[in-house]
Amino acid sequence: MSDDPHIPDERPRAAPSPWRATVLSLYPDAFPGALGASIIGAAEKNGLWMLDTVDIRDFATNRHRTVDGTPAGGGAGLVLKPDISASAIDSVAGPDGTFGGRPLIYMTPRGKPLTQDRVKALAAGPGLVCFCGRFEGLDERVIEARQMEEVSIGDFVLAGGEVAAQAMIEACVRLLPGVLGNSDSATEESFETGLLEYPLYTRPREWEGRDIPAILSSGDHGAVARWRLERSKEITKARRPDLWDAYQKRKSET
Numbered sequence: 001m002s003d004d005p006h007i008p009d010e011r012p013r014a015a016p017s018p019w020r021a022t023v024l025s026l027y028p029d030a031f032p033g034a035l036g037a038s039i040i041g042a043a044e045k046n047g048l049w050m051l052d053t054v055d056i057r058d059f060a061t062n063r064h065r066t067v068d069g070t071p072a073g074g075g076a077g078l079v080l081k082p083d084i085s086a087s088a089i090d091s092v093a094g095p096d097g098t099f100g101g102r103p104l105i106y107m108t109p110r111g112k113p114l115t116q117d118r119v120k121a122l123a124a125g126p127g128l129v130c131f132c133g134r135f136e137g138l139d140e141r142v143i144e145a146r147q148m149e150e151v152s153i154g155d156f157v158l159a160g161g162e163v164a165a166q167a168m169i170e171a172c173v174r175l176l177p178g179v180l181g182n183s184d185s186a187t188e189e190s191f192e193t194g195l196l197e198y199p200l201y202t203r204p205r206e207w208e209g210r211d212i213p214a215i216l217s218s219g220d221h222g223a224v225a226r227w228r229l230e231r232s233k234e235i236t237k238a239r240r241p242d243l244w245d246a247y248q249k250r251k252s253e254t
């Protein structure tokens with residue numbers, strides 16, 4: 001090997017490691033679940049991303065493999081024990097105690113609502129580590145001590161974090177390079193405008209007495225684009241006044 005800086009270094013480089021999701025759960029059998037299907041599952045088989053699961057119960061220390069306790073101060077439900085939860089988390093960390101730049105996310109209905117902007121940032125990074133709760137929740141000290149990012153997928157309560165984790169991971173993986181064909185990228189762009197998607201139609205031209213709007217068969221691409229934008233605006237205004245207000249504010253600023 002030459003030390004001459006003018007001669008290119010052609011030694012083989014290690015392949016970059018793919019985007020990686022590590023999920024900690026009491027129900028690892030729930031994975032890959034939806035993440036094994038269709039393009040997301042195919043993308044994993046093709047090495048575009050990888051998924052590994054850790055069974056939190058493997059870190060239980062007594063012979064009953066207990067992972068939960070009653071809430072201090074009383075009340076209903078059970079709380080995941082801090083020592084067991086932390087052992088599970090720490091088993092995934094490197095020697096420096098980090099996850100190689102991957103954030104540690106705790107799925108919980110009291111978390112910050114997941115947005116497409118956060119999904120984009122997560123997809124642009126090396127991956128994520130995701131802790132799925134069950135029972136009433138996780139001991140607060142673990143959340144503090146391991147600086148967990150609390151994330152919710154919506155204002156409703158699931159029985160556990162597994163389905164929420166799958167939703168978040170799927171939203172990230174579809175943005176990874178090579179996962180989607182061009183077909184879906186347009187949909188992504190339509191969300192980019194901050195408006196909800198316009199209505200879609202396909203043949204037959206008439207179905208149960210309902211016609212496809214004539215303008216869509218006109219061949220006038222400009223007219224089609226204007227029609228779609230108007231429908232997007234109507235739908236957004238009616239269903240999501242919050243998005244509509246934000247859209248108008250952005251428009252008035254540009």
Ligand code: ADE
Nearest residue numbers: 107108109152153158164
């Ligand atoms: N766990 C239970 N409900 C949840 C939600 N809405 N989002 C994230 N994790 C959850």
